[in-house]
Amino acid sequence: MTTTDRPDAKARFERPPAVHGPRGVLRDSGPQYLVNGLVGLIFAATGPVAVILAVGVQGGLDQRQIASWIFGVFFLNGVLTVVVSWVYRQPLAFLWTIPGTVLIGPALSHLAPAEVVGAYVVTGVLVLVLGLTGWIRAAMAAIPMPVVMGMVAGVFLGFGTGLARAVTDDVAIAVPMVVVFLVLTAWGAAARRVPPVVGALVAGIVAVAVTGSFRYEPDGASLFAAPVLAVPTWSWQAMVELVVPLAITVIVVQNGQGVAVLRAAGHDVPVNVATVLCGAWSVLAAGAGAVSTCLTGPTNALLTVSGERERQYTAGIACGLLAMAFGALAPLFTTLMLATPPAFVAxxxxxxxxxxxxAAFVAAFGHRFTFSALVTFVVTASGVTVLNIGGPFWGLVTGCVVALLVERGDFRAS
Incomplete structure (x- = not known):
């Protein structure tokens, strides 16, 4: 993205560059961008979907309500992802707040589903209003980037440790994937033709087929999702318990991760516009009983893992289109994805x-704010929860306080 193409940083709402037509999008697309979009979708459609299923069952939701929730977070957010990635020519994947989903589980034990939906709506309005003020971009810019990347490193550390556990838990699945990945990474000429992650994906599919560990059991349910209109009920208890924590997970935790990984990849993220869209789309998704929309961190990281920066937006479009298909066929795809062994996904x-x-470790500990970045990383990775708010938020808060107390000179140097 050239300087003239970048969103206007001085305007309250960042203006997009000139929009490419369909021919331009096709010209910019390529196999590695399609694969990055597919890997991003596979990530979102496995572990995070399992969280939704667990929370839904724990909270007493029936199968139709859970399927409607999955439709909302994939199909509706997939539409948003396609449009915004195309318009801004950046890989801007919007999905749902996973920490927010975890918050909903205990709440459903004593709140009616309609009361929780009412909290979704109010959260969306709150995020929308905060986005309209234009303060969010300034607030994010005031936080030192090493502190933000320390939080990102703490969140993403689980993927690295999960990989190590997968290798020991299921050697037959994980080892072939790791070996192919390392061979392609070391063999530069091959990596230019077959991205290492693609090779690992193919090796994993072969390993799953050879070991017979794919456990697909058709249950006779409909292949297509049938959204259930969720009518909100207003409850002060739900508002007090859920609205502020949900808004924090959207704006600070999830959007903070998304903005950080995209900026690290060289993208000039339209922060205020993204916040406004998260608020508006959260209200829309609430109609299907779905938790709040956010600019996701892990999926956007996967979309930017390879390729030319100016063409990575096509990975976002591919991911959005696949998310729409997944949402429309939520009952079928959810069964298929959960039938794969956990080691494959991990x-x-x-x-x-x-x-x-x-990249997160390098950005966090490379130069300035290294001590506060370390504190942020430790608190985030600890997984502490205070006032129903998880470690990433408290990691950012603690890191900023430590930076102000201990590393004031780095603020002046910056």
Whole structure:
């Protein structure tokens, strides 16, 4: 993206560059961008979907309500991802807040689903209003980047440790994937033709087929999702318990990760516009009983893992289109994805995240704010939860306080 193409940083709402027509998008696309979009979708459609299923079952939602939730977070957010990635020519993947989903589980034990939906709507309005003020971009710019990347490193560390555990838990699946990935990474000429993650994906599919570990059991349910209109009920208890934590997970935790990984990849993220869209789309998704929309961190990291920066937006478009298909066929795809062995998903996600995790460590500990970045990393990786708000938020808060107390000279140098 050239200087003249970048969103206007001085305007309250960042203006997009000239929009490419369909021919321009096709010209910029390529196999590695399509694969990056596919890997991003596979990540979102496995572990995070399992979280939704677990929370839904724990909260007493029926199968139709859970399927509607999955439709909302994939199909509706997929539409948003395609449009915004195309318009801004950046890989801007919008999905849903996973920490926010975890918050919903305990709440459903004593709140009616309609009350939780009411909290979704109010959260969306709150995020929308904050986005309209134009303050979000300034607030994110005020936080030192090493501190933000320390938080990102703490969040993404789990992918690396998950990869190590997968290798020991399921050797037959994980080892072939790791070996192919390392061979392609070391063999530069081959890597230019077959990205290492693609090789690992193919090796994993072969390993799953050879070992017979694909456990698909058709349950006779409909292949196509049938969204259920969720009518909100207003409850002060739900507002007090859920709205502020959900808004924090969207704006600070999830959007903070998304902005950080995209900036690390060289993209000039339209922060205020993204916040406004997250708020508006959260209200829309609430109609299907879906948790709040966010600018996702891990998926955007996967979309930017390889290729030319100016063409990576096509990976976002591919991911959005695949998300729409997944949402429309949520019952079928959810069954298929959960039928793969856990080691396949953990290994693929871990290998894809290695470069991102490396870049996060370099950015966090390379020059300034190294001590506050370390504190942020430790608090984030600890997984502490205070006031129903998880470690990434408290890692950022602690890191900023430590930076102000201990590393004031780095603020002046910056």
């Amino acid at each position: 290994t693929l996600g871990g290998l894809a995240m290695l470069k991102v995790l490396q």
